[in-house]
Amino acid sequence: xxxxxxxxxxxxxxxxxxxxxxxxxxxxxxxxxxxxxxxxxxxxxxxxxxxxxxxxxxxxxxxxxxxxxxxxxxxxxxxxxxxxxxxxxxxxxxxxxxxxxxxxxxxxxxxxxxxxxxxxxxxxxxxxxxxxxxxxxxxxxxxxxxxxxxxxxxxxxxxxxxxxxxxxxxxxxxxxxxxxxxxxxxxxxxxxxxxxxxxxxxxxxxxxxxxxxxxxxxxxxxxxxxxxxxxxxxxxxxxxxxxxxxxxxxxxxxxxxxxxxxxxxxxxxxxxxxxxxxxxxxxxxxxxxxxxxxxxxxxxxxxxxxxxxxxxxxxxxxxxxxxxxx
Amino acid sequence: xxxxxxxxxxxxxxxxxxxxxxxxxxxxxxxxxxxxxxxxxxxxxxxxxxxxxxxxxxxxxxxxxxxxxxxxxxxxxxxxxxxxxxxxxxxxxxxxxxxxxxxxxxxxxxxxxxxxxxxxxxxxxxxxxxxxxxxxxxxxxxxxxxxxxxxxxxxxxxxxxxxxxxxxxxxxxxxxxxxxxxxxxxxxxxxxxxxxxxxxxxxxxxxxxxxxxxxxxxxxxxxxxxxxxxxxxxxxxxxxxxxxxxxxxxxxxxxxxxxxxxxxxxxxxxxxxxxxxxxxxxxxxxxxxxxxxxxxxxxxxxxxxxxxxxxxxxxxxxxxxxxxxxxxxxxxxxxxxxxxxxxxxxxxxxxxxxxxxxxxxxxxxxxxxxxxxxxxxxxxxxxxxxxxxxxxxxxxxxxxxxxxxxxxxxxxxxxxxxxx
Numbered sequence: 245x246x247x248x249x250x251x252x253x254x255x256x257x258x259x260x261x262x263x264x265x266x267x268x269x270x271x272x273x274x275x276x277x278x279x280x281x282x283x284x285x286x287x288x289x290x291x292x293x294x295x296x297x298x299x300x301x302x303x304x305x306x307x308x309x310x311x312x313x314x315x316x317x318x319x320x321x322x323x324x325x326x327x328x329x330x331x332x333x334x335x336x337x338x339x340x341x342x343x344x345x346x347x348x349x350x351x352x353x354x355x356x357x358x359x360x361x362x363x364x365x366x367x368x369x370x371x372x373x374x375x376x377x378x379x380x381x382x383x384x385x386x387x388x389x390x391x392x393x394x395x396x397x398x399x400x401x402x403x404x405x406x407x408x409x410x411x412x413x414x415x416x417x418x419x420x421x422x423x424x425x426x427x428x429x430x431x432x433x434x435x436x437x438x439x440x441x442x443x444x445x446x447x448x449x450x451x452x453x454x455x456x457x458x459x460x461x462x463x464x465x466x467x468x469x470x471x472x473x474x475x476x477x478x479x480x481x482x483x484x485x486x487x488x489x490x491x492x493x494x495x496x497x498x499x500x501x502x503x504x505x506x507x508x509x510x511x512x513x514x515x516x517x518x519x520x521x522x523x524x525x526x527x528x529x530x531x532x533x534x535x536x537x538x539x540x541x542x543x544x545x546x547x548x549x550x551x552x553x554x555x556x557x558x559x560x561x562x563x564x565x566x567x568x569x570x
Numbered sequence: 571x572x573x574x575x576x577x578x579x580x581x582x583x584x585x586x587x588x589x590x591x592x593x594x595x596x597x598x599x600x601x602x603x604x605x606x607x608x609x610x611x612x613x614x615x616x617x618x619x620x621x622x623x624x625x626x627x628x629x630x631x632x633x634x635x636x637x638x639x640x641x642x643x644x645x646x647x648x649x650x651x652x653x654x655x656x657x658x659x660x661x662x663x664x665x666x667x668x669x670x671x672x673x674x675x676x677x678x679x680x681x682x683x684x685x686x687x688x689x690x691x692x693x694x695x696x697x698x699x700x701x702x703x704x705x706x707x708x709x710x711x712x713x714x715x716x717x718x719x720x721x722x723x724x725x726x727x728x729x730x731x732x733x734x735x736x737x738x739x740x741x742x743x744x745x746x747x748x749x750x751x752x753x754x755x756x757x758x759x760x761x762x763x764x765x766x767x768x769x770x771x772x773x774x775x776x777x778x779x780x781x782x783x784x785x786x787x788x789x790x791x792x793x794x795x796x797x798x799x800x801x802x803x804x805x806x807x808x809x810x811x812x813x814x815x816x817x818x819x820x821x822x823x824x825x826x827x828x829x830x831x832x833x834x835x836x837x838x839x840x841x842x843x844x845x846x847x848x849x850x851x852x853x854x855x856x857x858x859x860x861x862x863x864x865x866x867x868x869x870x871x872x873x874x875x876x877x878x879x880x881x882x883x884x885x886x887x888x889x890x891x892x893x894x895x896x897x898x899x900x901x902x903x904x905x906x907x908x909x910x911x912x913x914x915x916x917x918x919x920x921x922x923x924x925x926x927x928x929x930x931x932x933x934x935x936x937x938x939x940x941x942x943x944x945x946x947x948x949x950x951x952x953x954x955x956x957x958x959x960x961x962x963x964x965x966x967x968x969x970x971x972x973x974x975x976x977x978x979x980x981x982x983x984x985x986x987x988x989x990x
Contacts (some may be wrong), residue, residue, distance in 0.1 A: 326678070343964075407818025427762070427821030429971070514763055517820040518971070519964045533650030535956055536675040538657055 311549070318542035326539075334543035344544065347522040350433060351551065354501045354523075357437055361497050362490065365445040369452035370482060373459070374474075383453070390446030394504070397443045398511025402426070405435060429520035432513050436521055439512065440505050447500075448493045455489030495559040502552060524548040605637045606901055608886070609652065610666035614642030617917040624913045629904035633897055652676070663892035664901055667708050669699025669882040670952035671959065680707045681888040686899035694906060694923040696882030698788075698948050708885035709906045710923035711914065715844040715880025716772045716949055717939055719853055720863045724838040728752035735865040739777075739805065742868040746814045749838045756814035758837035760828025761970065762821055764963015769824075769841035770806050771962075772879040772949035778802050778870040779950075788948050794984035798871055803969060803976045805870060810970040820967045824848075833857060839865075844921045845883050850935040851919030859933030866942075878942040879949035882923060958986045 321330040338344045368386060372379045389397065404411050405425035412422040425435050459482070467481050483490070506525045513521040515530065524544060532541035612618045626638060641662065643651050649672060655661025656679040667673040673680070682705040690709060691697065700708035722732035728748045736742035746756035759766050776784060779798045786792070793799065809815055816822065816831050829848040832840035833856035842848040853862045866876035886905045888898040904910065911922035915929070921936070925943055929936050951959060962983055968974035 323675070323678070405821075407821055422817070424818045424821050427818050427967075427971075429967075429973075432821075513821075516762060516764065516964070516967060518967045518973070529650070530960075532653060533647070535960065536649070536653060538653055 314542050315546050317539055318546050320539050322537045322539045330539075334540050335547075337540060338543055338547065343519050343522055344524075344527055346519055347524045347527045350521065350523050351502065353433060354437065355498070357441075358494065358498055358501070361437075361441045361445070361501065362448065362493050364441060365448035365452055365493070366486075366490065368445070369449050369456060370478060372449075372453065373456040386449050387446035389443045392443065394443065394507030395511055397439060398508045401435075401439045402512055426513055427517050429518045432517055433521045436505070436508055436512050437501075440501065440508055443508070444497075444500055444504075448497060451493055451496075452486070452489060455486045459485050491562045495555070495562060498555055499552070499559075502548075502555065524551070604635055605639060606664060606892075606898055607662045608638060608640045608664040608666075608901070609643055609648075609655075609662035610640065610886075611643055611645035611648050612666065612884075613640035615918075618914070620917055621910050621914040625901075625905045625907065625910040628907045628910060629901050632900050632904070636897055636901075638901060659891055661889060661891070663889055663898045664886050664905075665889060666711075666884055667700070667887050668884055669696065669708075669710070669714065671954065671956040673700055673707055673885075673887060674702045675956060677702050677705075677707050679890050681890055681892070681895045681899070682707060683709065683888060683899055683902065686896065687903060690903060690906065693908070693926070695925050695943060696880070696885075696923050699881035699883075699952055700885050700887070708882075708887035709902050710882035710885040711906050711911065712845040712883040712918075712920040713880050713923055713925075713943070714846070714883030715878055715921070715939065715943075715946065716769050716841055717844060717864045717878060717942075718773055718839055718867060719832065719842045719850070719935065720839045720865050721832070721835060721837075721857060721861060722863050723835065723857070723861045724749060724752070724754045725863075728754070728838075732863060735863065736868050737866070739868045739870040743808075743812065743814075746812070746838075750813070754835075755816045755831075755837040756839060757809060757816065758828045758831035758840040759809075759815040759819040760822040760824030760831075761819045761963075761967060762823045762827075763825070764960065764966060765824045766819065766828075766841075767806060767962055767966030768951035768959060770966075771802055771951045773841045774802060774805060774867050774870060775879060775950040776877040776947060777867040777874045778805070780871065780874060784947065784950070787950055788953050790953070792953075792984075792987055794980045794987065800976050800980055801870060803966075803979050806966060807969045807976060811972075815970075820970055829853075844880060844939055846918070846920060849919060850932065850939065854933050854935065859935065862933070862935045864935045864938040878939065878946035880921075880943065880946045881948050881952045883920070885923075954987065958983060961986045 318334055319329055319331060320326070321328050321333065365386075368382070372383050372386075376382075403409055406412075407422060407424050407427065411425065416422060423431065426432050463481050463485065464477065467477050472480070502523075503525065505523055506529065509515065509521055509523060509526050510529075515522045515526050525548065528541045528544045528548065531537040531544060613622055622640060629636075629638060652661070652665060656676060667676075684706050687706065687709050694710050696710035696713045697706055699714075700706055700710060720732075720735055725732040725735070728745070728751065730745055730748060736745045749756050761767065775787075778801050779787065779796075783793070783796060783798055810819070816828065816837050819828075822828055822831075826847060829840065829842065829852065831837050832842070833853060835857065840848070842850075842853070844850070850862065850864070869876065886902045888895055888902060892898045906923060908924055908926070911924040912927050914920055915922040915927050919932075921929075921939065921943075925940065929940050951962075954962070965974060965979045965982060969976070969979060
């Protein structure tokens with residue numbers, strides 16, 4: 245799709261970075277202009293380092309150092325073995341624990357469900373962009389859940405999905421037997437992910453709408469003149485033109501799924517039923533707080549960190565690649 | 571310009587130093603000479619007010635110069651926060667614990683109190699829940715037990731005699747069929763957290779295991795392959811298969827949805843608690859005292875005698891890093907002094923560890939409970955590690971959904987129990 249190259253970037257992160265660089269260099273230039281005394285020169289030479297120092301210190305002291313401590317801690321024992329090195333003992337225990345395996349499997353499930361989580365806001369944004377009747381109304385309504393805290397969302401859906409709740413009552417009036425939405429291990433995880441998507445797709449929708457704002461309307465008109473159906477328009481015009489927006493939403497949705505489902509899980513299922521809705525985060529919390537196994541929890545955190553690192557690197561790679569296309 | 575550069579440098583360095591300071595100062599010692607810091611999850615509640623006042627007054631008599639600060643932590647984060655404090659070796663001098671696994675897992679960080687609390691041993695009940703390897707680590711404040719409550723009104727509707735509930739399991743199952751016919755569920759069960767099975771195990775333990783098996787279990791010699799241990803899980807499964815439980819037990823929270831089912835008269839029985847929540851005081855309030863009954867566990871294995879399962883519920887312990895353990899232990903003693911506990915019983919509706927308190931004004935249910943304390947025994951599930959309890963919760967959900975056999979359950983539990 246040749247049009248892709250002429251599109252302005254829709255990546256807010258990269259735009260912000262570029263803007264920041266411009267401001268810095270402008271400041272530098274204007275700072276270099278006035279009277280040049282030797283002391284002033286020296287101060288100005290060190291000024292950039294001093295100015296970035298707080299950020300570096302905060303990152304090193306509050307991020308990197310604790311991270312290293314955590315990794316180091318994951319190689320020590322718990323309880324009576326507190327403080328003694330146990331090598332990879334915690335990691336061996338983790339991978340032998342069926343509960344942690346379930347947690348990792350659920351991460352895999354999230355990755356598989358990712359296209360759904362991206363397609364829903366994508367499609368809805370498309371409809372809003374194509375001005376379906378009531379599109380203004382939908383645009384604001386879709387964003388509503390995004391401002392609710394996961395705890396509130398979880399509590400609402402706990403009530404809706406309860407065994408004697410309204411959803412089963414509605415199904416019952418159609419003669420369909422009640423389903424234990426949050427009590428059946430084969431269904432519960434899908435319900436939690438579904439609710440998470442419902443609660444967060446508003447944000448992705450906004451990103452998509454921003455992407456649409458950069459879409460050349462002439463293309464759509466041309467496609468319509470050529471007699472393209474809606475499906476063809478979506479597939480051959482909209483998706484290629486928004487490829488970088490889609491990539492961005494993919495990465496942010498993935499991170500959102502991996503790191504911010506704890507609240508929902510805690511409220512809706514607490515990891516149950518039968519441990520079927522565990523995610524690494526919940527597992528870490530449980531081992532640390534409930535089982536008094538901080539070292540084991542550190543090992544699980546290290547593994548979650550590795551997973552996030554892969555996702556993060558993937559993100560950087562994707563963003564760099566689309567950056568080069570500019 | 572130079573001025574500005576210098577000022578900004580000063581500002582930046584100052585900020586950076588402040589940053590360093592707060593980073594390295596995060597675990598500031600809370601233990602100083604004239605002050606004791608107490609962590610709990612109760613002191614913020616209105617019902618704890620007069621209890622704390624009485625306890626503080628008692629402590630003031632012994633150590634007038636020592637200041638006491640109570641810090642109420644949110645309960646769902648309590649052990650997470652405490653774990654972090656223990657990990658850093660700094661934190662409160664005195665802290666509240668639940669009896670059983672929660673304190674036994676953390677005795678490394680606590681001071682054995684046996685020498686300090688010897689005088690209270692007779693007056694208070696429930697010490698076992700705070701002991702490990704023969705040493706006591708906390709003084710009980712309340713007792714926590716697992717009586718079976720029943721709704722006399724539903725019994726009447728089902729043409730059963732509310733004055734004499736079933737004494738054998740078979741009769742109980744038959745009664746449940748009659749209750750079902752009258753349109754109510756037999757048990758209000760919430761097993762979302764996997765706690766339902768713990769109450770089941772303890773409530774029916776005394777009438778399923780023989781006395782010898784029961785004592786061996788508490789002493790740590792648990793024979794998971796014994797027919798009677800399996801029987802406990804079989805009755806659990808049976809109650810699910812016979813639809814004796816409220817619907818959707820695996821997605822119903824015990825706290826407090828299942829108790830709400832019982833309170834609102836939708837189920838005839840509930841395995842509840844004695845203190846805090848889901849207890850006689852809550853139920854009295856909704857069902858009224860005359861409709862609320864407490865029954866002995868129905869006999870499952872012939873020849874067994876029902877006894878009330880109970881332990882020390884919550885109790886205060888002393889941290890290893892406190893400056894003067896004697897002073898901290900005195901505070902612990904004040905927190906379980908007779909006057910303070912009387913206030914706790916009156917305001918919170920908890921069964922206090924001091925069994926000499928008069929409860930006759932609380933209605934027939936609480937009188938029954940207190941009268942059974944003498945013959946009571948420690949609860950079976952409290953003896954298990956939190957890891958095994960967690961596993962048991964998940965396995966119990968599988969038993970209800972029919973995706974596991976009883977044999978497999980006891981096999982996995984035995985493995986977990988022996989490892990821990």
